[in-house]
Amino acid sequence: MTGASGEIILVFPSNTRILEAEDLLEEMGLPFILVPVPKEVNPNCGLAISFLEDDRDLVLAPLREAGLRPQAAYLRKGDLFAGYDLNWNEASGGTGSSDAALD
Amino acid sequence: MIYLDNGATSWPKPESVVEAVEKALRAPASPGRSGHKAAHAASRSVHRARKGIAKIFGVKDPERVAFTPNVTWAVNAALWGLGLKEGDHVLSGALEHNSTARPLRRLERGRGAAWERVDPGPDGILDPEEFRRRLRPETRLVVINHASNVTGALAPAREIKEAAGEVPILVDTAQTAGSVPLDDMGQWADFICFTGHKGLLGPTGTGGLCVKEGARFSPLAVGGSGSRSESLEHPDFLPDALEAGTHNTHGLAGLAAAAEFLLETGIDRIREHELALAELFMAGALQASGLRILGPQPGDRRRVATVSVTLEGYSSSDLARILEEGYGIMTRAGLHCAPLTHQACGSFPGGSVRFSFGYFNTFQEAEAAAGALREIAAKPRAAGLS
Structure with missing residues (x-):
């Protein structure tokens, strides 16, 4: 999966949110896999969504539409990780509603 | 055996639930x-x-659905999480189960929050206008038992919320979820508390709390969540904020199968079947001399299929015992963890015998229960049980 174009890894704030994202991408038949959150860059437990950089627009569009905003995104090339700017546009729709509901 | 104690826990469970838990x-x-x-x-x-x-x-x-071990925990999570204190006012119905009444009592005694109860009308039903009249500027919460676990009376919860306006409402759906269509409740209820093992047909040890957008409160328990592992602060987002510690994975697997069973069957269909069972039972039971039905009477659809009766000359415990020993009918006698309801119905402290029907009960079973009551009432009452 870590080809020349690189692999984008999306980390979500909660396990529930990643399951929502997985359901959505799976329903649409989009090319992605689940991978353990890379501990090199992020301390979260659980899983992250991974896909080829070439498929970026295809995969991100429905997530944006549903308001399923990742907490962090990384570009992996081999063993190298870099933060990745998703240019997330909140105005494009969705509620992103896993809000800080609690005091 | 005729099982008429679905208000305590539903039985049987769908086969798919049993299989899912085993898997x-x-x-x-x-x-x-x-x-x-x-x-x-x-x-x-x-x-x-x-x-x-x-x-x-x-x-x-779905992120706004948080799982808890049961509905009591869910109610406590909301009530304590709101940080109610002296000067605050909570309005509830008088048909509350101890799952809400006891935490409210403790908030009253320990924190000095004022707790006021609204009695049902002569028909056993709460009046939204009465809630409107009792609202105060300091009212922080309205608490409603959606259906009485004693009389089966259905509360007009949505109308009460409309009367309460901006004041948040907590609805205890222990006796309605899975038995009454509630697919609009998420739009207007601030806190929906549910249990998985009654009308939802899932395993015990499952329940939860649905939290509407904008509600703010603190978690009752914090700990491991699988998220934000680097931080000593518990996550502040749902559902993790309310789900400290490992889930009841086995129970929730059963609850998932139960929810799918309910949605496939149709909760409106379940409601009609259960109401028809209750109506058949009540019509037959009322022919027993000295029998009284608490709360909504036959023909009143503002109920669930839980019917409490008293029979002249019999304590509730003796009547339940005769029903089980003589007829193989399982009911629940006493106060049903709801002393306030029995006080409101004039059946305190003796209580009543509760017949609670479920989707898997048959018309023959409802008729057999009514027939047993008629037969018991017609017999001369000997001293002691025989």
Whole structure:
């Protein structure tokens, strides 16, 4: 999966949110896999969504539409990780509603 | 055996629920923690339950469904989490179960929050206008038992919320979820508390709390969540904020299957069947001399299929014992953890015998229960049981 174009890894704030994202991408038949959150860059437990950089627009569009905003995104090339700017546009729709509901 | 104690816990469970629990017990998994396939399968199973529950309550975002061990825990999470204190006022119905009444009592005694109860009318039903009249500027919460676990009276919860305006409402759906269509409740109720093992037909040890957008409160318990592991602060987002510690994965696998069973069967269909059972039972039971039905009477659809009766000359415990020993009918006698309701109905402290019907009960069983009551009432009452 870590080809020349690189692999984008999306980390979500909660396990529930990643399951929502997985359901959505799976329903649409989009090319992605689940991978353990890379501990090199992020301390979260659980899983992250991974896909080829070439498929970026295809995969991100429905997530944006549903308001399923990742907490962090990384570009992996081999063993190298870099933060990745998703240019997330909140105005494009969705509620992103896993809000800080609690005091 | 005729099981008429579905208000305590539903029986039988759908076969798919039994199979799902067994399958989960045989799988090696803790949801939302590790990244391997088995852990992910467990996460998916919990998520299925979350989505099913969200659909049943009309909660748009499954993230707003948090699982707890039972409805009592869910009620406590909301009530204590709101930080009610001296000067605050809470309005509830007088048909509350101890799951809400006891925490409210403790908030009253320990924190000095004022708790005021609204009695039902002569028909056994709460009046939304009475709630409107009792609202105060300092009212912080309205608490409603959606259906009485004693009389089966259905509360006009949505109308009460309309009367309460901006004041948040907590609805205890222990006796309605799965038995009454509630797919609009997520749009207007601030806190929906539910249990998985009654009308929802799932295993015990499952329940939860649906939280509407904008509600703010503190978690009752904090700890491991599988998220934000680097921080000593508990996550402040749902559902993790309310789900400290490992889930009841096995129970929730059963609840997921139960939710799917309910949605496939149709809760409106379940409601009609259960109401028809209650109507048949009440019509037959009322022919027994000296029998009184508490709360809504036959023909009144503002109820669930839980019917409490008293029979002249019999204590509730003796009557339940005769029903079981003589007729194989399982009911529940006494105060049903709801002393306030029995006080409101004039049946305190002796209580009543409760017949609570479920989707899997038959018309023959309802008729047999009514027939047993007629036969018991017609017999001369000997001293002691025979």
